[in-house]
Amino acid sequence: MTDLAARLPKAELHIHIEGSLEPEMMLRLAQRNGIALKFASVDEIRAAYAFTKLDDFLAVYYQGMSVLRTAEDFEDLAWAYLASAAADGVVHAEIFFDPQGHLPRGVSFDTVMQGLTAATARAERELGITSHLIMCFLRHLDEADAERTLDLALPYRDRVIGVGLDSSELGHPPAKFRNVFRRARDAGFRLVCHAGEEGPPDYVWEALDVLGVDRIDHGNRALEDASLVRRLAADGMALTVCPLSNLRLCVVDDMKVHPIRRMLEAGLVATVNSDDPSYFGGYVADNFRALEAAIGLAEGETRALVRNSFRAAFLPAETKARHLAALDAAG
Numbered sequence: 456m457t458d459l460a461a462r463l464p465k466a467e468l469h470i471h472i473e474g475s476l477e478p479e480m481m482l483r484l485a486q487r488n489g490i491a492l493k494f495a496s497v498d499e500i501r502a503a504y505a506f507t508k509l510d511d512f513l514a515v516y517y518q519g520m521s522v523l524r525t526a527e528d529f530e531d532l533a534w535a536y537l538a539s540a541a542a543d544g545v546v547h548a549e550i551f552f553d554p555q556g557h558l559p560r561g562v563s564f565d566t567v568m569q570g571l572t573a574a575t576a577r578a579e580r581e582l583g584i585t586s587h588l589i590m591c592f593l594r595h596l597d598e599a600d601a602e603r604t605l606d607l608a609l610p611y612r613d614r615v616i617g618v619g620l621d622s623s624e625l626g627h628p629p630a631k632f633r634n635v636f637r638r639a640r641d642a643g644f645r646l647v648c649h650a651g652e653e654g655p656p657d658y659v660w661e662a663l664d665v666l667g668v669d670r671i672d673h674g675n676r677a678l679e680d681a682s683l684v685r686r687l688a689a690d691g692m693a694l695t696v697c698p699l700s701n702l703r704l705c706v707v708d709d710m711k712v713h714p715i716r717r718m719l720e721a722g723l724v725a726t727v728n729s730d731d732p733s734y735f736g737g738y739v740a741d742n743f744r745a746l747e748a749a750i751g752l753a754e755g756e757t758r759a760l761v762r763n764s765f766r767a768a769f770l771p772a773e774t775k776a777r778h779l780a781a782l783d784a785a786g
């Protein structure tokens with residue numbers, strides 16, 4: 456086994472930092488912060504990871520993140536993710552965080568930013584991995600809540616490259632957030648949106664035409680609409696696809712029928728990402744390995760997916776060119 460998936464330099468573009476909280480760290484931070492968790496052991500935590508849909512996962516995900524209180528907690532969390540990512544060959548990560556999962560617990564925006572930026576700066580110095588932060592709005596909350604969160608982020612514009620939309624998709628279409636996304640764009644943020652994970656192709660159309668996003672997160676259900684697929688291909692619109700997440704949340708029934716190859720064949724700029732690696736059974740190289748095992752992903756396909764990760768990254772053209780040259784040179 457050559458483990459091409461871990462060896463090739465790559466970008467990861469869809470990772471929720473709160474979803475990288477491993478059970479061991481969850482217990483350690485609960486103890487450090489004097490927080491009572493309903494789980495007493497790593498095994499009990501892992502036993503709760505049996506999901507049949509997105510909302511099952513989100514309930515556990517919001518419970519898990521309740522242990523994150525201090526800047527040090529966020530730094531430890533992000534450092535652990537970046538160390539794993541670097542070991543998987545990730546040289547650039549675009550990391551989501553969910554401030555609305557922390558603000559109601561009395562954790563300030565500044566606390567989150569201090570912790571995350573301490574880790575990203577250290578990872579760049581010590582591991583040579585660069586990163587950007589993308590703040591996501593929770594779509595089960597209303598637009599006014601997202602507007603207040605955007606206000607909090609404005610002073611950190613230099614440290615947050617974009618905004619996204621995550622949490623419970625069905626019943627919360629992208630258009631619900633049209634005003635806050637317009638204001639975010641005007642403030643200079645890049646825009647991304649989870650769409651077509653559980654939601655219908657219409658939500659992907661809205662993300663494109665109402666929000667004007669730069670990337671679609673997931674996008675699996677776009678394949679149900681041939682004209683949407685043509686539009687995504689014509690625009691070179693990247694999809695940040697998350698195979699193990701799709702399997703665990705029953706977006707696909709079996710990895711053997713994962714649509715990643717169909718996406719590539721349709722000319723889509725598909726990428727492979729981990730989403731919530733602690734909850735879904737693996738980091739980015741594990742996602743590539745799962746595809747290799749299930750659908751026999753070929754070396755050329757792996758390279759195309761990795762190449763797409765740099766094409767789709769929010770990086771300057773010269774930096775992308777440097778990463779792509781290093782990828783081509785990597786055996």
Ligand code: HPA
Nearest residue numbers: 471621622623649730731
């Ligand atoms: O996969 C996801 N989908 C929607 N919201 C999320 N929040 C964390 N992970 C996810």
Ligand SMILES: [Zn+2]
Nearest residue numbers: 471621672730
């Ligand atoms: Zn996600």
